[in-house]
Amino acid sequence: MTSEAELNKLADRYPFDISEIEQLVRCHSTITDTKNADSFLTKIALSSPYSYFFLPGDEMRRRVEIAEDQILPSGFGSCLRAAMSVDLFVDCTNPNHPSLERFLEGVADCSQRGHKEALRIIWDCCSYSSGFEDKIESSTIIDLCYRLAFAADVIISPDADAKSIVAKLESEHDSACSALERSLAQAGEGGYVTKENFFNWAETMAPMISSTLSTFMYNLLFHGKWTKHRLNFVLFQHPKLDQHSDIFEGLHHPNLFALACTAPSLASEWHNLYSRQFHGSSMNRLQYSILGYNGPTLVVIETDQDHIIGGFFNTKWKKSHDYYGEANGFLFQLFPTLTLFNPTGEDKNFIHLQDGIGFGGTKNMPRLFIPASMEECNAGVMDKTFQSGNLLPVNCLEKFNIKSIEVWGTGGEEAITKGLASRAKQREITDSVIYQARVLKDKTPLVGDINLIDTNLYKHREEARGRSDFSVDEEHGGYRLERGQ
Numbered sequence: 001m002t003s004e005a006e007l008n009k010l011a012d013r014y015p016f017d018i019s020e021i022e023q024l025v026r027c028h029s030t031i032t033d034t035k036n037a038d039s040f041l042t043k044i045a046l047s048s049p050y051s052y053f054f055l056p057g058d059e060m061r062r063r064v065e066i067a068e069d070q071i072l073p074s075g076f077g078s079c080l081r082a083a084m085s086v087d088l089f090v091d092c093t094n095p096n097h098p099s100l101e102r103f104l105e106g107v108a109d110c111s112q113r114g115h116k117e118a119l120r121i122i123w124d125c126c127s128y129s130s131g132f133e134d135k136i137e138s139s140t141i142i143d144l145c146y147r148l149a150f151a152a153d154v155i156i157s158p159d160a161d162a163k164s165i166v167a168k169l170e171s172e173h174d175s176a177c178s179a180l181e182r183s184l185a186q187a188g189e190g191g192y193v194t195k196e197n198f199f200n201w202a203e204t205m206a207p208m209i210s211s212t213l214s215t216f217m218y219n220l221l222f223h224g225k226w227t228k229h230r231l232n233f234v235l236f237q238h239p240k241l242d243q244h245s246d247i248f249e250g251l252h253h254p255n256l257f258a259l260a261c262t263a264p265s266l267a268s269e270w271h272n273l274y275s276r277q278f279h280g281s282s283m284n285r286l287q288y289s290i291l292g293y294n295g296p297t298l299v300v301i302e303t304d305q306d307h308i309i310g311g312f313f314n315t316k317w318k319k320s321h322d323y324y325g326e327a328n329g330f331l332f333q334l335f336p337t338l339t340l341f342n343p344t345g346e347d348k349n350f351i352h353l354q355d356g357i358g359f360g361g362t363k364n365m366p367r368l369f370i371p372a373s374m375e376e377c378n379a380g381v382m383d384k385t386f387q388s389g390n391l392l393p394v395n396c397l398e399k400f401n402i403k404s405i406e407v408w409g410t411g412g413e414e415a416i417t418k419g420l421a422s423r424a425k426q427r428e429i430t431d432s433v434i435y436q437a438r439v440l441k442d443k444t445p446l447v448g449d450i451n452l453i454d455t456n457l458y459k460h461r462e463e464a465r466g467r468s469d470f471s472v473d474e475e476h477g478g479y480r481l482e483r484g485q
Contacts (some may be wrong), residue, residue, distance in 0.1 A: 012102050015232060020222075023048060027221065028103045031081075039253075040077040041220065045155070050223040056132040065135055066162045067151035071169060073144060079427075084110065110217040112232045118210035119202055123195050126469050135192040138184035142177045148212040149236055151351035155219040158190040175254040180261065182205065183338040205340050206261040211236035234264040239410070243272040246404040247302050255308060258338050262330075263312060263409060265296035265411040265473050271420070273297070274407040275340060283356060283372045289407065290317040292426025295419030298412035299357075300334070301370075301377075308335040308406060309379060309391045311368060313351060313409075316422060323363075325350025331368055333384050339389060347384035360385040369393075 010027060019399045027047040031040060038046065042064045051060035068077060084106025109117040126136050126144055150169055185191045187201040202209050215236040239256045241248060248256050259266050273280070274289035290297070294316035302308050313329035327343040343350075349366075352358040358366025359381040368391060369378040377400050381416065382388035392400060409416045 001005055001086065014108055016104075016108075023221070024104060024107060025100065028100050031103070032099060035414065039064075039068060040081045045220050045223075048223060055223075063157070064220075066165065067154050070162060071151045072147050073129060074101075076125065076144070077299065079125040079128040080121070082128055083121045084089050107217065107221070110360065113216040114232060115202070115207065116199065116208045117212050118233070119199055120214050122210065123198055126335065135188070135194055137191055138188065138193055138196075139177065139181050139191070141193070141198060142180045142184060145209050145212040145261075146177055147175065148258075149238065149257065152212065152219050152236065153238070155216070156223055159204045172254055178254070179258045179335050180209075180337040186337070194417060204342070205338060206480075208234065208236060208264060208267070209296045209314065209446070211259045223482065234267070236260065237267040237450040239267060239270050239272045240409075242273070242274070243278070245272070245307065245406060246275070246277055247300055255334055258334060259298075262332070262338070262340060264313065264464055265415070266298065268412040269410040269416060270298070271416045272406065273403075273409050276405055280376060281368070283374055285354065286357075286374075286405070286407070287319070290423075291319065292423040293317050293409060293419045294422035295409055295415045298408045300406050300408070301390070301402055303400040304403045306335075306403070307333070307392055307396070307400075309333050309368070311412075315351065317351075319353050321354065323349040323352045331391060333389075333391050333393075334383075336393060341389055341391070343385060343387040344387055349383070349385045370405070374405075377402060431470075 007018060007025070009023050010016075010025075016024065027044055030036060030047040031043045033043075035362070036043060042061060045060050045064045061360070085102045106121075110121050111118070122144065123136070126140050136458065147169070150165070154165060161433060183205055184193060184198070184201050187193055187197040193201070199440050203465060211233050214233045216230070218235070237260070239248075239260055272287050273293060279285045279289055296312070296314045296319070298310065298312050300308065300310035303397050309332065311329060311331045313325055315325045315329075318324070318368060325348070326343065327348070327350075330343070331341040333339045340405060347360065349360055352363060356369060356371040358369045360367030361369075361380060365380070366378070367380045367383040367386060379391035379398055381390055390396075392398070409419045411419075430464065
């Protein structure tokens with residue numbers, strides 16, 4: 001039995017409040033009960049009061065069984081338990097409760113200790129399942145993370161349909177993991193990576209991939225009821241599109257999973273700002289759809305060779321003779337291989353929006369350029385704003401044609417609402433200027449602007465004055481030219 005004083009000490013030492021510590025102590029008591037034959041993951045889930053107060057009957061047990069038996073890799077629960085219990089240092093710090101402290105350390109490492117500790121747990125789970133090898137296949141790591149993201153959704157999904165979930169998982173699994181697997185494999189040799197390879201790759205290419213584990217543990221322990229302002233990580237959420245996409249099809253489409261691993265603002269709700277299918281294939285329509293929008297924005301292009309490239313930016317879209325934007329986005333190749341091209345800090349030529357749209361490079365040669373015709377686009381290899389590398393596969397030319405192009409407002413409901421309000425305000429200003437020009441009483445400024453005064457439009461009147469054969473036509477209200485017979 002843990003006293004109140006001991007609970008307070010644990011709360012001071014670990015990133016949990018008193019109520020969370022109490023639940024974790026209860027959870028530890030359950031998983032160390034040798035008379036309880038349930039699996040490690042089931043014990044964790046059922047030790048929470050939420051499983052009794054918020055869910056009917058054995059609903060939580062059913063969800064965990066779906067996740068453990070049909071979604072997660074075989075033996076994952078045992079590997080996770082081992083990975084969470086490797087810190088023997090706590091045996092010395094608290095000899096009275098070494099097992100409890102190791103469990104608290106493990107839970108904190110999975111969720112509340114940051115990116116690297118969660119990556120360590122993921123690596124150890126894969127290492128244990130692979131026979132404690134120093135090098136692991138990239139496919140093993142990506143497979144686990146993909147399945148963790150799926151399982152995290154199942155744990156908190158009401159009326160989870162095991163058959164449809166498993167069918168969806170298996171049907172999309174290979175393509176879901178392919179772009180990430182190829183990307184991670186490039187960090188090592190022969191399809192295998194070391195722990196250092198994996199950590200460095202995740203830091204630069206997939207900083208959200210560790211959240212697949214953190215979110216799974218969060219949902220397993222607290223069933224989505226943990227106070228979110230206390231979280232030391234961003235919940236991994238599959239993007240939710242509010243409109244059909246020609247490029248992304250279905251909630252768990254493989255390319256969506258890969259993108260969600262790259263940035264926190266690419267999770268949760270997406271709002272379609274522009275789609276060739278719905279808004280028309282013209283630069284005018286594209287620009288009208290995005291001008292004034294202020295917030296995280298994804299520009300994604302599928303080429304006529306089925307490659308997927310694009311850019312992610314968090315700025316207000318506007319027309320400008322000069323480049324603008326901030327170093328909070330990146331260019332990317334999504335398919336066939338996930339690759340991010342982050343800002344270098346050397347130059348600040350992020351976005352140039354005039355007749356066409358350019359990203360990076362210079363006005364004369366942007367790194368990624370969509371001209372006004374939306375044909376014969378360009379994807380370069382290097383510039384001073386973004387890291388060098390192939391936006392298109394190595395065997396492709398830099399020129400490409402667009403098969404489909406879409407622009408999405410991302411970052412969740414709040415960010416999208418603010419972005420749309422900014423766009424609406426910009427449209428009001430534009431409409432007001434156009435209206436004022438239409439109703440202006442004194443047209444002199446407008447006449448001057450369009451240069452009618454100095455034209456030859458009325459020159460014939462001056463030349464006609466004084467001619468004997470040119471007279472006023474009183475009957476018809478005009479002029480009459482007397483022509484000889």
